[in-house]
Amino acid sequence: MTIRIIQAGLGGWGRNWASNVVPKNKHFEAVAYVDSDASMLQLAQKDGGVAPERCFTTLEEAFSAYEADAVLITASLPAHVPLALTALNAGKHVLLEKPFAPTIAEARQVVKTAAERNRVLIISQNYRFHPAVLAVSELLRSGELGRLGAVNIDFRRYDNTAPDSHIHYKIWEPLLADMSIHHFDLMCVLLGAKPREVACQSWNTPWSKYIEPATATATISFENGAVVSYRGSWTSTGPQTSWAGEWHMECEKGEIIWTSRDDDVPDSVTVHLMGEQARKLTLPEVPLIDRHGSLEAFAQAVNTGKISAPACSGEENLKTLALMFAAIEAARQHGPVALAQ
Known part of the structure; x- marks a missing residue:
């Protein structure tokens, strides 16, 4: 139709x-x-x-x-x-x-x-529609690496070269709300559990042109016992990451290292089982990625009345939104914030 x-x-x-x-x-x-x-x-x-x-x-x-x-x-x-x-x-x-x-x-x-x-109410969480994300999700569900314990995520970009008057420097919570929400959503999807508590510090580097904080670190605990260490910045002078960030996921039997949505290189997933050589995964073909995937998922939901993964319903996205607001609140009050369960 x-x-x-x-x-x-x-x-x-x-x-x-x-x-x-x-x-x-x-x-x-x-x-x-x-x-x-x-x-x-x-x-x-x-x-x-x-x-x-x-x-x-x-x-x-x-x-x-x-x-x-x-x-x-x-x-x-x-x-x-x-x-x-x-x-x-x-x-x-x-x-x-x-x-x-x-x-x-x-x-x-x-x-x-x-x-x-x-x-139908769907939120365009477009980072879900990429090969690495789908591959890592399947790998974690398979149980091959056992239980997940710790996740380390780095996001680094230097978005500090436009004129001082550029509108992007004036937006509300340019990192935690405008960018990190993608990473928060991927956390909720891949960890398969609700976030429980977040501690966060946000700030501007001395050279930042942003009005509100463009750099942050956060520690986020989830109901399944996994803990995420997150670092993000719009004014980092370090090596640039992909838009989805650099992920290191430590599991019971080994580690998953992956990146996604890069400007220049394809998605990549490396698995390193303890005692074995690291191996790169062959990633699935995803015919419609990013916003094209979001739009296609919306079409399927409208035409069938059913919202299937990896599409994101408004109801499902409430936990991602709650995590975003909790991180902002934790940064502002300089203390950990518990999320309602």
Whole structure:
């Protein structure tokens, strides 16, 4: 079934979705575009070839003009919840960018509304849709390496070269909310357990152009006994990592070392069983990766009514969102934060 979709949010990232992701999926027909800022719609028309008659400043206007089955929300965070509730209450399925709400209470409201309206709500946790992640998930489930005990993750990027006035330097929690949420989500998926407690320190390096903290370290314990040591930075002068970071997962019988979503090199997974030589895994073929995978998972959920792994429902993503907020709170109050169970 062709899914008629309206996209809300035509900033730079949203326009990238509109031109490079949605048109490449056979299941979707983009019928309208929404942005409260008319200048963003004009850019979409100029650079993306969007027809002016399909552009609106509110979802309600778009719904009145065109029949639609679903809404893709790629607006900035403050608009996520209002747009999602409007779409769900209008009977539309929703695909939302991360983080999908500015508070846990609002996130639960969106999840509750989706359930009451019997609509699909999926969060685009696009890092799930990569070969290394799928391979490591299968390896851990197989039990070949025994129980998982410790995980060390490093994320390093030097995003400090734009003019001081660049908008990216002004965003809220640029590391923990805008970037680390990808890593928090992978922790929840791969460890297969709920986070229990987090201690975190965040700060800016002396040379950072960011207003809010762009560097952090965290220690996160999970219900299954595993403990994650996490380090991330937007202003690191160390060797650059892949976007998913460098992972060292210490298990009962050996270690898994992996990276994913790199700019230049393919995903990689190395397994080192105790007493044996390290070996590289042959990774699965993933025909639709990253946001293409998120969009395809959304299509399958809408067409079948079933959300299957590795897709991320709004309800499932609550624990990822809770971990993100707990890390932010722990950093601000300079003490560990327990997560509600």
